Amino acid sequence: MMTCRTSAARILLVEDDPLERRRLEGVLASLGHEVASVGDGDAAVARLIGERFDAVLLDLVIPGLDGMGVIGALRRRGDDTPVVAAVTAAGLEGAASAMRAGASDFVVKPAGALRLKVALDNAMALLAARRATVSNV
Numbered sequence: 001m002m003t004c005r006t007s008a009a010r011i012l013l014v015e016d017d018p019l020e021r022r023r024l025e026g027v028l029a030s031l032g033h034e035v036a037s038v039g040d041g042d043a044a045v046a047r048l049i050g051e052r053f054d055a056v057l058l059d060l061v062i063p064g065l066d067g068m069g070v071i072g073a074l075r076r077r078g079d080d081t082p083v084v085a086a087v088t089a090a091g092l093e094g095a096a097s098a099m100r101a102g103a104s105d106f107v108v109k110p111a112g113a114l115r116l117k118v119a120l121d122n123a124m125a126l127l128a129a130r131r132a133t134v135s136n137v
Contacts, residue, residue: 011034011057023110041066055081056083
């Protein structure tokens with residue numbers, strides 16, 4: 001099992017439902033993270049091009065470019081920012097597709113604070129381990 005981060009991270013939250021977005025902003029802030037949020041995939045890609053984030057919490061079903069498109073755009077650019085996909089219980093097949101496309105983990109909505117913490121911490125720890133391995137080669 002990977003160790004959890006103790007420092008705050010900068011998280012991009014991509015969620016089109018305003019109520020769920022507000023809830024998740026509060027949960028992530030209570031975990032000590034700095035949160036920037038957008039409501040669609042095109043805005044997410046624009047933010048990711050112009051800013052650095054430690055992780056992305058990404059709803060897969062969003063207006064404009066969907067979540068899979070966002071993951072694809074990131075990976076085509078060579079951006080290894082960890083992505084945690086957020087899906088409904090009915091969308092678990094989408095979670096599997098997101099993982100194959102490069103997402104680090106997924107959560108089932110509405111995810112609680114502990115599940116979000118574990119998913120984000122592990123995604124960021126995995127990236128740190130990959131980068132350390134590459135720098136030691």
